[in-house]
Amino acid sequence: MRIPIGIDRRAFLALLAAGGAMSTEVRAAPRKGGILRVAAPTNPTTLDPATGSGGSDHVFLYTMFDTLVAFDYATLEPRPGLALSWSYADPLTLVLTLRPGVVFHDGTPCDAEAVKFNLDRNREDPRSNVKPDLATVTSVEVSGPLQVTMKLNQPDTALPLILSDRAGMMSSPTAVKALGKDHDRKPVGAGPWKLVSWEDNEKITVTRHEKYWDPERPYLDGIELTIIQEVNTGLRSVIAGQNDFVYFLSPQQKAVIDRAKNLISVAGPTLYCVQLYINFGRKPMDDVRVRQALNFAIDREEFNKATMAGLSEPATLSLPKSHWAYDPEMAKAYPYDPDKARKLLAEAGYPNGLDLNIAVYSDQRSLQRLEVVIEQLRKVGIRATSFAGTIPQQTNAFFVEKKGDVYLSAWTGRPDPSLTYQLMFGGGSFYNASRIEAVPEIGPALLETRRSEDLSSRKKAFAKLQKIVTENALVAPLVFQFEMDAHTQKVKGYQPNLLGKCKFEFVWLEA
């Protein structure tokens, strides 16, 4: 059976136009030309999709690399990318049919051979950071000039969306072979723009790929991404006119954007979930009543108001409302109920409250979140202490050294939701501090989500999985952070996406 192919580009634009954000403005046809100047808050780790490691590299990568599978901005459903279609010949065989006429920036054709080269490199190269993504793939074969067949060791319908991430970004085999390690800094892809220069920590410049497969696009002649680490300074650069676009702003900056004349703010939900990870492998968090009490003790609306200026989506599940696999029923599981939390704690043997140690990042915004959490927990009798450090330090402390009962951190999301649940709750997974399966049903439920290729049956499988995770309170999600960007009036056609990583493929500049 074939996955229903998504809408094409024109239909997609029409859909965007129909959306609320742009409905009031008179829509002009996109104009070709112009350089978009962007203030970017991070320097990429590398510009090779296989070897890089930063979650914020994607904004740069998307300009230079097209993915085999694209995704719907609003729901993250898979859409045709460099692969026009895909289908499972049997549960262990995935066949991709490629888009004809695609060439890399260096003129190398992006055909089945090139795709095989990339997928094999992603699976086997010692420097590849995307090996875990393709763990279920046992071999990749060229089955036609534009057809690739992947053999799997278990049914895995998460693969199409996995191929919308780093693992599906195609690099030119010619360039990778010729440059070796230097491809990290001189990448050659098949995306709408090609790299001109990367001045470390300063600026990345890309220019139009003349042989891009869509003759209409890209609209922009090029993009200059100036790296300004401090988002307040980045926003100032747009207000003063040095840049046109700034992204990854904090909700608190909304007031500044609104005060500035001629600036448009863009906000949209993302998968980025601020949450409390729980080590459910040992006392006191191995008791489901304690974990439920924790979830009932949190007033998510208040948390949103206090730490996100009210500009985020309160979270009880690990997926936001607009996601295709969201289950509205389970979302009602934990209303704010301090009495119930106290009662559950008493039942669990803590009538006089209990002590919890929380790991947290040491930056100002994280500590602000911590203060709100500690105060809310105090009201139900949980006495929280904390220890702070940098992100790598705390991640190591909580997940490897097993320090702390709870970790106030975030989940950045994955293109396919099965990965989100697998990585956080699967037995032996890194982001599961206990390393155990909290309840025996969770393993089969996880497998079930990757068995069917039909989205509506996958949705049912996710509903079942979400029910297990939520009823056992294996995590305490707090809020989904909104993507917050600002741009000048002349920037047109920008839409945020649920992944929260900006794509400029449909952006154009007014004359």
Add this chain to the structure above:
Amino acid sequence: MNNKGQMIGRRLLQIAPVIVLATFVVFGLLQLVPGDIAVTLAGENATDARIVQIRQTYGLDQPFLVQYGHWLWNAAHLDLSRSYLSNEPVLDQILHRFPTTLLIVAVALLISLIIGVPLGIVAATRPGSRLDTVVTSFASLGVALPNFWLAMILVATFALTWNIFPATGAVAFGKDPAKALLHAALPAFALAAGGIAEVARQLRSALIEILSSQYVRTLHAKGLSPTAILWKHGLKNVSVTLLTVVGLLINRLLGATVVVEAVFAIPGMGSLIVHAAIHKDFPVVQGVVLAMVVVVICMNLLIDMLYAILDPRVGRT
């Protein structure tokens, strides 16, 4: 002249120990910074084996002194090695970014002198007058104002509200001198506030002392005009003081750029070292410290030589 030569020789001999001391202390401090560059380089889903492999590749598993010794040996052979994060040669990064910082420092110094010197003279020639009070209180204010605060006020006013100057970034002087100066103006002004104050105050007190000395009284008695006394005798005698102030000022400005570069998002030495220090990219940190130390020592040397020219007594001791 022979004595002057010895003095300069002594100064040159001090360079090596100062460099070793400065880079060693910084290297030691970096060890205290929490975090592990191997974990950063390995990325989010790294296996423990990959982290160990990265530690070995970069020699991070070796003892503290061995790592430092290795760096020093290479540096002595003019090899500043490569950045852990970007893999670019550190020397290239420094050569690329130092001009931006130097331009800001130079413009700031120039502004300090152009405004500070006349203010100092005016205040010194009319001590106790209302003008003197205004100048000295402004000078106190200039010293007291934190330059990052002033920088933000300047940005808010001249860049965000009036759009006269750019709020962020820098342009290479060689590429477009006018644009480069336009970008350097606000950061340089923010830095110069303290400089203006320092120059004006020091010049004022030195000049007052000289103008009230006995030989100036004699000059008055000989019938020389106050203007001639000020320009011919007064200023020549305060030039040593001024030189000292300038020397100290350059060192301070170089240090202060770290903060101001952050406010203006200027890709200079300050932002380079801050980013490197946070991520424990120690070859870059060491390289920047080395470059700064060399520049400061050279400036001090230059000023010492100028002392010797301006003040004949210096070489004799």
